[in-house]
Amino acid sequence: xxxxxxxxxxxxxxxxxxxxxxxxxxxxxxxxxxxxxxxxxxxxxxxxxxxxxxxxxxxxxxxxxxxxxxxxxxxxxxxxxxxxxxxxxxxxxxxxxxxxxxxxxxxxxxxxxxxxx
Numbered sequence: 824x825x826x827x828x829x830x831x832x833x834x835x836x837x838x839x840x841x842x843x844x845x846x847x848x849x850x851x852x853x854x855x856x857x858x859x860x861x862x863x864x865x866x867x868x869x870x871x872x873x874x875x876x877x878x879x880x881x882x883x884x885x886x887x888x889x890x891x892x893x894x895x896x897x898x899x900x901x902x903x904x905x906x907x908x909x910x911x912x913x914x915x916x917x918x919x920x921x922x923x924x925x926x927x928x929x930x931x932x933x934x935x936x937x938x939x940x
Contacts, residue, residue, distance in 0.1 A: 827917075828878055828926070835928045839935050847935075852885050860892060867898050872938045876926050877906040901938050905931070 829851050836847040848866060852858075852875075867873055873893070875886035886904025893902055905925045912920060921927060 828876070828921075831921075831926075831928070832876055832931075835931045838928050838932055842932055843935055843939060845935070845939065858888055858892070863889065863892055864896055864898065867893060867900050870900050872935065873900045873902050874931060874934060875902075875904045875906070876931070878921075878924075878926070879906060880909060881906040882909045903934050903938070 829849070832849050836849050839845060839847050848870065850863075850866065867889075873889065875884075875889050877884050877886060879885075881887065881904055884904075884906055886906060890902055890904065892898075893900060907920075907924050912923070915923075925931075
């Protein structure tokens, strides 16, 4: 995960806490393999909602791996994966591409409100 995206997600977590009064956990899954399944299962079990955010393709990405982990272990967390859909990404400033992929504070706060209300 790019350090800029990680920093942005930390700010989003603070915004979620301020608006909804819940304390999110931000994990940097820098390397998809090997996936620390035991650590992830313990974190996922403590949350009602899990959102993955990645600047890469959703197809074959970390969100797909986390969804599989949730399903195979019958974890009760709701799940949303944000990232680049399997389609052409137009050339644009990074912030515009993040907007297109839903990687914005307002979108993540909106998702949290929808799923946690």
